[in-house]
Amino acid sequence: xxxxxALGGNALLERGQAMTAENQMQNIRTAxxxxxxxxxxxxxxxxxGNGPQVGLLSLQASxxxxxxxxxxxxxxxxxxGQIGYMLEQQVGNLLTEKKFATLLTQIEVDPKDPAxxxxxxxxxxxxxxxxxxxxxxxxxxxxxxxxxxxxxxxASPLPKRIFEVEVIKDLIxxxxxxxxxxxxxxxxxxxxxxxxxxxxxVIDKDRAASLLAQEINADALMILTDVDSVYLxxxxxxxxxxxxxxxxxxxxxxxxxxxxxxxxEAACEFANATGGMSCVGNxxxxxxxxxxxxxxxxxxxxxxxxxx
Numbered sequence: 001x002x003x004x005x006a007l008g009g010n011a012l013l014e015r016g017q018a019m020t021a022e023n024q025m026q027n028i029r030t031a032x033x034x035x036x037x038x039x040x041x042x043x044x045x046x047x048x049g050n051g052p053q054v055g056l057l058s059l060q061a062s063x064x065x066x067x068x069x070x071x072x073x074x075x076x077x078x079x080x081g082q083i084g085y086m087l088e089q090q091v092g093n094l095l096t097e098k099k100f101a102t103l104l105t106q107i108e109v110d111p112k113d114p115a116x117x118x119x120x121x122x123x124x125x126x127x128x129x130x131x132x133x134x135x136x137x138x139x140x141x142x143x144x145x146x147x148x149x150x151x152x153x154x155a156s157p158l159p160k161r162i163f164e165v166e167v168i169k170d171l172i173x174x175x176x177x178x179x180x181x182x183x184x185x186x187x188x189x190x191x192x193x194x195x196x197x198x199x200x201x202v203i204d205k206d207r208a209a210s211l212l213a214q215e216i217n218a219d220a221l222m223i224l225t226d227v228d229s230v231y232l233x234x235x236x237x238x239x240x241x242x243x244x245x246x247x248x249x250x251x252x253x254x255x256x257x258x259x260x261x262x263x264x265e266a267a268c269e270f271a272n273a274t275g276g277m278s279c280v281g282n283x284x285x286x287x288x289x290x291x292x293x294x295x296x297x298x299x300x301x302x303x304x305x306x307x308x
Contacts, residue, residue, distance in 0.1 A: 002220075005047065008225040012052075030284075045168065055123035076202060081104070084179045087100075100179070102179040103171070107208055109199055116201070120153055159203050162215060168180050183203070219276050223278070243306040247300060280295055280298070
C-alpha cells in the first residue's frame with residue numbers, strides 16, 4: 001500500500017514544550033517508532049508540519065536587526081531541512097536497510113488567494129495574552145487564540161501545484177522513503193514576468209499532503225497529530241469521537257480553520273477524489289489507524305457514521 005503520512009508540527013513538539021533542538025529530536029525519536037512500523041510493509045511518503053519551527057526561526061531572524069529578517073518562504077525552507085534531517089536520522093536508525101531522501105518542495109499558490117486577507121495558520125510558540133499583545137506591538141505580527149493560549153497567525157493559501165512531483169514519483173519507484181512537501185511545501189507564485197518567486201505565507205501541510213497523495217496515486221492519507229481522533233462538540237459535555245464517517249456526512253459540520261478544519265477538509269478531499277481511505281488521529285496509533293481500530297477513518301464506502 002502507498003501511504004502519504006502528514007505529520008503535524010505539534011506532534012513533533014508538544015504544546016507549550018520548550019522549543020529546544022534536544023526536545024524536538026527526542027519527540028522525533030518517539031515518532032520514528034510509528035513511522036518505521038508503517039514503512040516496514042508499505043511505501044511511505046512523509047509530509048510534515050513546521051508551524052512551531054518556522055515561527056521560532058522568524059523570531060530569531062527578527063532579533064538580528066543589522067539586516068532585514070528573512071521572508072517566510074526562506075525560513076520555511078530552513079525548517080524543512082531541519083526536520084527532514086531529524087526524521088531521516090531517527091527513522092533510519094530503525095530501518096537501516098531503507099533508503100531515505102528529503103526533498104525541498106516548491107508548491108504554487110495563487111497570490112490573489114483570499115487567505116491573504118484572513119490569516120489563520122498558527123506558527124511559532126504559544127503565549128499568554130500579555131505576551132502576545134506585546135509582540136504584536138513590537139513586531140507587527142497578528143495573533144489569535146489557540147485554546148487557552150495565543151499564537152501568531154499568517155496567511156495559508158491553498159496549494160495548486162507541486163513542482164517536484166515527478167521527482168517524488170521517481171524516488172518512490174526506487175524504493176525510497178521520501179520526506180517532502182514539508183511545512184506544506186515552500187509557497188511560490190509566478191510573477192508578471194513569468195518567473196517563479198517565494199510568497200510570504202505558510203501552506204497548510206494537511207491540504208498539501210492531500211494534493212500530494214492524489215498526484216502520486218496513494219492508497220491512503222494518514223493525518224497524524226496530537227489528538228486521538230476528530231471530535232464533534234469538542235471541549236463540551238457533548239463531545240464525541242468520530243470513528244468512521246463519509247466525506248458527505250463530515251461536510252455538514254464546522255471545524256476551526258486554525259486547527260481541525262484543514263485536517264477534515266484534506267481527509268474528505270482525498271477520499272472523494274480517489275475513493276481511498278483517510279485517517280486522522282494520534283501519531284502513536286498509526287498502525288492501529290490503518291487497521292481501522294483507532295482514530296477517525298474517512299471513506300466513501302463507510303456504511304454508517306460511528307461515534308463513541
